[in-house]
Amino acid sequence: MKFIVSSSVLLKQLSSINGVITTNPVVPILENFLFEINENHLTITASDLQTSMITELEVESKESGNIAVPARILMETLKNLPEQPVTFTIDEDSYSIEISSDNGRYKLAGENATDFPKVPTVSDDxxxxxxxxxxxxxxxxxxxxxxxxxxxxxxxxxxxxxxxxxxxxxxxxxxxxxxxxxxxxxxxxxxxxxxxxxxxxxxxxxxxxxxxxxxxxxxxxxxxxxxxxxxxxxxxxxxxxxxxxNVIPANNDNKMTIDRSEFLSSLKRIAIYANKTTHQVRLKITGSELQISAEDLDFANEANERLSCEHDGGDIEIGFNAKFLIEMLTNLDSKKVELMLSEPNKAGLLTPADKDDNEDILMLVMPVMLNNYV
Missing domain, CATH: 3.10.150.10 (DNA Polymerase III, subunit A, domain 2)
Structure with a gap:
């Protein structure tokens, strides 16, 4: 069985599905790509039993057949070849594969394709x-x-x-x-x-x-x-x-609106001084001012910053894990964000201030209990 394909086209298709393959799969055959050739049509499958990915491309061939090809060695070969047509010649009795290019010939041992697990089909439920x-x-x-x-x-x-x-x-x-x-x-x-x-x-x-x-x-x-x-x-x-x-608190009387990038930058700086285990930062909202602080008592490190914000509700002081807040703010892309709070021991809700008509995003973060050192 023989087929000819562009090295860069094949590499691009293999790269898109290669992420499925694990280094120590449950079944050794899963270290391979499954190649199925039907005349000028090549179907490639990669699987880890839980997830399977399939891609298809056109090749030059007049034959049909299948073979399991070692994924790592094939990927490494193609990555180091310049763009050119490569010819795959497969011996269906010994499962040996020979790749011919302008640079030379490469032989690798394939496996019997019938050992490759069948991909489940999804009926159109x-x-x-x-x-x-x-x-x-x-x-x-x-x-x-x-x-x-x-x-x-x-x-x-x-x-x-x-x-x-x-x-x-x-x-x-x-x-x-x-x-x-x-x-x-x-x-x-x-x-x-x-x-x-x-x-x-x-x-x-x-x-x-x-x-x-x-x-x-x-x-x-x-x-x-x-x-x-x-x-x-x-x-x-x-x-x-x-x-x-049921976890999302309904009555959040405290609402703070603040510039997202300013809030994020401040948290990143303050988090450097937080305890490395709890990553706790303290948010103290009084009037239209937000004070962000953190301290690590073990190393006598502490930091605090003040930011201006719009605030509707009573003064509140609450602790959060800085890593969680930073990750959430990084994933939002609005200019301003709203932080809605009810009490220091209840979850805070983070939402974008300017919303897209088609999407609604709500991020909830649990508070960290504060030690009231002041």
């Missing part, structure tokens, strides 16, 4: 279309707040709830919660799924920069994403997601 911009925005705004705690698997992914009026994406790690809602994505046959973090990270790096349509289909066990010539199938997290709406 539920489906929704969204643009790559919407999906990328949903991933970027939620993925950083997913949990690493394998004992609470539901929180290691992003919850996606489809209704006939909107789609809501939610992530939480128990210390903070992000609710990202889009009114321009809806589905009549509403449903809710939890998508694993790894699959979303792969999507994030693979989504093209141009704004194209992404087709999402899912059933009870798998989700299927398709855009351009890339397909991704991932196993869903079969767990119950926490009742997040």
């Amino acid at each position: 539920f489906s929704v279309d969204m643009s790559t911009d919407v999906l990328a925005s949903a991933i970027n705004n939620t993925i950083f707040a997913t949990s690493n705690d394998e004992l609470r698997p539901a929180m290691t992914g992003v919850y996606m709830n489809l209704t006939d009026t909107n789609t809501t994406f939610v992530s939480t790690d128990g210390h903070r919660l992000i609710r990202y809602r889009r009114v321009d994505v809806a589905s009549d046959n509403g449903n809710a799924i939890i998508i694993p973090r790894k699959a979303l990270n792969l999507l994030k790096t693979t989504l093209p920069s141009e704004n194209i349509n992404v087709s999402v289909e899912f059933n009870v066990s798998n989700a299927f994403f398709k855009f351009g010539n890339i397909k991704m199938i991932c196993r869903l997290i079969d767990e119950r997601f926490p009742d997040y709406e």
Whole structure:
């Protein structure tokens, strides 16, 4: 079996799906790409059993067949070859692969393609279309707040709830919660799924920069994403997601509006002086002034800054983990942000002051109890 393909085109397609492959997979065959040739059509699959990615490209060939090709050695070879047509010659009896280029010949040992796990198919149970911009925005705004705690698997992914009026994406790690809602994505046959973090990270790096349509289909066990010539199938997290709406405090009498970049810069400076374990910063709002302070008693480090803000409500003093606030403010892109508070022991809500008509984003962060040193 033989086919000819451009080295740079093949490398680009392999790079887009290579992220799925792990260094020590459960099954050794998963260290390979699955190549399936049907005349001038090449389909390449990479998988880690939980997630599979598939890409397709045109090649010069008159034959059909399949082979498992070692991923690492093939990627390294193509990265170091200049752009040129390369010829793959595959011995279907010994599974040996020979790559011929202008520079020379390279032989590597392939494996029997029949050992490669079958990719699950997703019957068209539920489906929704969204643009790559919407999906990328949903991933970027939620993925950083997913949990690493394998004992609470539901929180290691992003919850996606489809209704006939909107789609809501939610992530939480128990210390903070992000609710990202889009009114321009809806589905009549509403449903809710939890998508694993790894699959979303792969999507994030693979989504093209141009704004194209992404087709999402899912059933009870798998989700299927398709855009351009890339397909991704991932196993869903079969767990119950926490009742997040009950966590969001309803009456927040204290509202502070402040310039996002000023607030972020100040927090980054103050955080340097915070305790390295708790990362605690103290926010004290009095009138139209915000005082941000931190201290590390172990090293006698302390810092404080004052910023002007718009404030509606009584004076309040509250502690937060600076890392969480910094991450949230970095992910927002509005000029001003609103911080809504009720009491020093209740969660704070961070939202953009200027909202997009199609999106609604709410970030919740739990407070850190203050030691009242003054």
